[in-house]
Amino acid sequence: MGAVIEVKNLVKAFGDLLAVDDLSFTVYEGDVYGFLGQNGAGKSTTIRMLLSLIRPDSGNITLLGKSLLTKRHAILRQIGAVIERPDLYKYLSAYENLSIFARMSGIKPVNRSLMDQLEQVGLAERAHSRVETYSQGMKQRLGIAVALIHDPRLVILDEPTNGLDPQGIADMRNLIIGLSRNLKKTVLVSSHLLSEIEQIATRMIIIDKGKKIVEGNVDELFHPGNNRVHLEVAEQEKAWQLLSESRWGQNLEREDNAQLALQMPPEDVPLLVQFLVKNEISILSVRKANTLEDYFLSLTAGKQHVAAFTN
Known part of the structure; x- marks a missing residue:
């Protein structure tokens, strides 16, 4: 399988704060790739660099076989992303939101296609309800439907379970697995919850203070x-x-x-x-x-990370 994301020696500083420190990793086609680290580890900064929202100080990013530096527009047309909470029109319905975002992507909205998208994220029955009546988990799923509207090859999700109740977390977990298994998408999903990454990811990286600690197949990292x-x-x-x-x-x-x-x-x-x-x-x-908690504690800076990785 070919590489969908190749990051080499990425560095980003904000003043005296070194947010990303010589970071390298590879995401292969078909991966559900877990991007794991405590809050403040550099996950969101890295994702923003992948999406060309901020520039790295040094290092190289190759997405879908193309350099982000020279092929930015071509690359971004093949990526769908949800960063933090999705921006939606809360006084419009889910169907109307999806129709608007389709037009913004240069796609002529078709009723059957829009309903199929909402069906995929479990919102078909609430297609014509105003978004302001949705739970946070439903809004997150609608955000993913928007990210999928142009049929991207790569989907990037930044902390998609933040603020969700247990049912919302379970729904999001099943949706991410479905993106990979049913829609054949490559998915990069960041989280500070090791239990979530263990359940959904095929490969993963752990970063701490902007540096890579370990990368590999989830089954191998957690092999009993x-x-x-x-x-x-x-x-x-x-x-x-x-x-x-x-x-x-x-x-x-x-x-x-x-x-x-x-x-x-x-x-x-x-x-x-x-x-x-x-x-x-x-x-x-x-x-x-050999417990998950012990394993992660052994790889990070100390016991202060227990709550960050397990709660």
């Missing part, structure tokens, strides 16, 4: 057969050098609290301990972490 092992030793530099040159070197990381961490199957943990003891490394503690 893998454990993240936190290792505390008396001679950290000696252990780091030893492990770097061993079979575990490719999965070795140094955490912010100066502990070492490795990703490995649980059956390898006793072998790791034996290896360290044999090489006269004093082990102070070995702790396995």
Whole structure:
């Protein structure tokens, strides 16, 4: 599958605030790509750069095989997006809103086509109700219908479940899955809720303070057969050098609290301990972490992110 989004070494600062810091990632055709990070991590800034709403300070963005710098208009015609809350005409009906936005996109509105769009987002029965009578979840779904009116290849959704009740979140989740499975759209969806990304995404990235922490397939990142092992030793530099040159070197990381961490199957943990003891490394503690909360906490700056990722 070809790349739909390629971001390389993207940087954006606002004064002294470095919002996006040397960020690179790739979204492939057919992905539901989760863009995960706490509030303020740089997600919305990145999305605004993807949509050419703000300019990056440096780095390259390629969308649908074209450079955003030179092919902006051609690219944007193939993208649908909902950023924060959709702008809608609240005194008009959903049908009338969709008709207006179709004309703005250069599309002659056809009754059957408009009703099909509303059916896809679960609003056909309320097609002629004024938008001011809609719940926030219904407004979000209508916003997605507007984003789909020109049949884009790529759909970008920025925190689409913000402010929704549990039913609204479930409806949005099913809609996003349907965009991929039924309409064959590539979808990038940002969120600060790990549980939502886990349920809808095929691939994902985690960013923190504008930097990429990890990227990969959701099934692999959350595979129950893998454990993240936190290792505390008396001679950290000696252990780091030893492990770097061993079979575990490719999965070795140094955490912010100066502990070492490795990703490995649980059956390898006793072998790791034996290896360290044999090489006269004093082990102070070995702790396995394989819950989602533990996993994300191990990748971000500290325990202050618990609420951001789990509530």
